Amino acid sequence: PPGDTAGCTFCHTSSEERCSTCHQRHQFNPVVARKSEQCKACHWGKDHRDWEAYDISIHGVVWQTNKWDPTQFDLTKKLSDADYVGPTCQYCHLRGGHHNVQRLSTVYTSMGMSNADRGAPLWKEKRDTWVSVCDDCHSPRFARENLQAMDEACKDAGLKYTETFKVAENLQLDGMGEPMPKDLHPDWAGEHVWSLKIGAYHDGPGYGGAQGQSGEFRMSNCSDIERICFESVGYWMTYIFKGMAHGSWNDATYCDGSFGMDRWLVKAKAASEQARRFTALEKKAGINWVPSEFWRKGDYLDQLSGMKIVKEFPGKTIFDLCPEPGWLDTH
Numbered sequence: 001p002p003g004d005t006a007g008c009t010f011c012h013t014s015s016e017e018r019c020s021t022c023h024q025r026h027q028f029n030p031v032v033a034r035k036s037e038q039c040k041a042c043h044w045g046k047d048h049r050d051w052e053a054y055d056i057s058i059h060g061v062v063w064q065t066n067k068w069d070p071t072q073f074d075l076t077k078k079l080s081d082a083d084y085v086g087p088t089c090q091y092c093h094l095r096g097g098h099h100n101v102q103r104l105s106t107v108y109t110s111m112g113m114s115n116a117d118r119g120a121p122l123w124k125e126k127r128d129t130w131v132s133v134c135d136d137c138h139s140p141r142f143a144r145e146n147l148q149a150m151d152e153a154c155k156d157a158g159l160k161y162t163e164t165f166k167v168a169e170n171l172q173l174d175g176m177g178e179p180m181p182k183d184l185h186p187d188w189a190g191e192h193v194w195s196l197k198i199g200a201y202h203d204g205p206g207y208g209g210a211q212g213q214s215g216e217f218r219m220s221n222c223s224d225i226e227r228i229c230f231e232s233v234g235y236w237m238t239y240i241f242k243g244m245a246h247g248s249w250n251d252a253t254y255c256d257g258s259f260g261m262d263r264w265l266v267k268a269k270a271a272s273e274q275a276r277r278f279t280a281l282e283k284k285a286g287i288n289w290v291p292s293e294f295w296r297k298g299d300y301l302d303q304l305s306g307m308k309i310v311k312e313f314p315g316k317t318i319f320d321l322c323p324e325p326g327w328l329d330t331h
Contacts (some may be wrong), residue, residue, distance in 0.1 A: 002303060011042035031075045034082075036063055046235045049224045053239075053246040055088060060248075062086030091132050118151045150244035153252050157240045160261040164232050166195060167268045168225045173206045177223045181208050182210045183291040185301040187216055189318040190309030195226050221301060225271040230265050236260030290321040 005301065022033045023043075032038060034053065044051035054060045063086055066072035066105040079090060079097035093101050117125070127147060136142035172194055173175050181192045197207040197215035217230045236256055245249025251257050282289055301307065309318055 024183060028308055030078075034075045034079060034088065034090050035061070035067070036090070044091075044291045047238055049238050049242045049251065050089075050246070053242040053248040053251050056250065057247040059086050061247070063088060082142040087137070095133055106205065115162065118154075143221050146244075146247070150241070152238050153244045153258070154237075157261055158236045159259065160265050161233050161237055164261075164265045164268045167265075167272050169202060171225060171272050171275055173195075174276075176279050177225065177273075178275055178289075179223060179277075179291040179295050184295050184307035185221055185297060186303050186310050187218060189216070190306040190313075191215075191317050195222050196229055222293065225275075226267045228271065232261055236264060249317050253266075 022038055023029070024032050024038075036051075045207070045297045055064070063073070066085055066295065070076075073081075073088070079094060082091055084091060102287045130147055131140050131143040133147070134140075168177070172180070175267075177194075181194050184192065186192060187195070191209060193209035193213065193215040194202065195215050195218035196202065197209060197213070199214045200212055201212055202215075207215070217234065218226060219230060220227075236258075239255065239257035240252045241259065243249060243253075243255075243257055253259065281287075305318060309316060313321060
């Protein structure tokens, strides 16, 4: 909805188009752009916990306790000449002063948020790059051991993520997800597809949609167990990946990371058990449960693009209306 997304554009468009996003419009001083806090405006929050992970890591502590001392952090030097006592965000992610963050970045999100084979050749270049950045200050062995530790933490998180989704999936296929997609307001695309249907991973008529078609992660107007699944992978798994990647180990463990995934897995199991008990009791008592009308309509839901499509283009989805690839990016 427009109200929800109004703030999104300030981060999601400005950094790609404007130098002033990092350099600040009224100063445009390279010294400002080299400070870690400059990244904080966009790179923080539950689903992209970069700043928090860095700030409470050992590297972040070194920055916060030494940043006022020019003998420790001389920010007047070009980034290619930087000899800081510890890394800033920019030192690693804009290494040498280049402006293509992905080129020499240690970021490879699909390895952190998906059940990927971390030993696959696809990731070798990224892993070698990771080590090449860390060994400016550490030994290659140290860097690879920390990378392996992150791998193990992400693998463990992946097991919890898979089990949490399986609980929700079984409930959906047994017709006990309350409410079911057919009982909900259409999603943003004008469809009634299970929100956790990710392409071929969850295919078949039980999930709604066409073969190979993906659903969307609904964050609202969905069953409680679907929201739990979203938060488990979108929030707590992010804490684990970002925490291990930045050396913020508490983020990956007690501070909602691993422990958060544990809690949400228990909540998913409890929600499933409750739904199954209620279904059995309703069947025995002859109760035919009908979802409340507020799932289908409301001032908030009417702002969604899905309702506009359903009203103005019956039988179509947003994908049917795209004249060419990339159309959605600009409309």
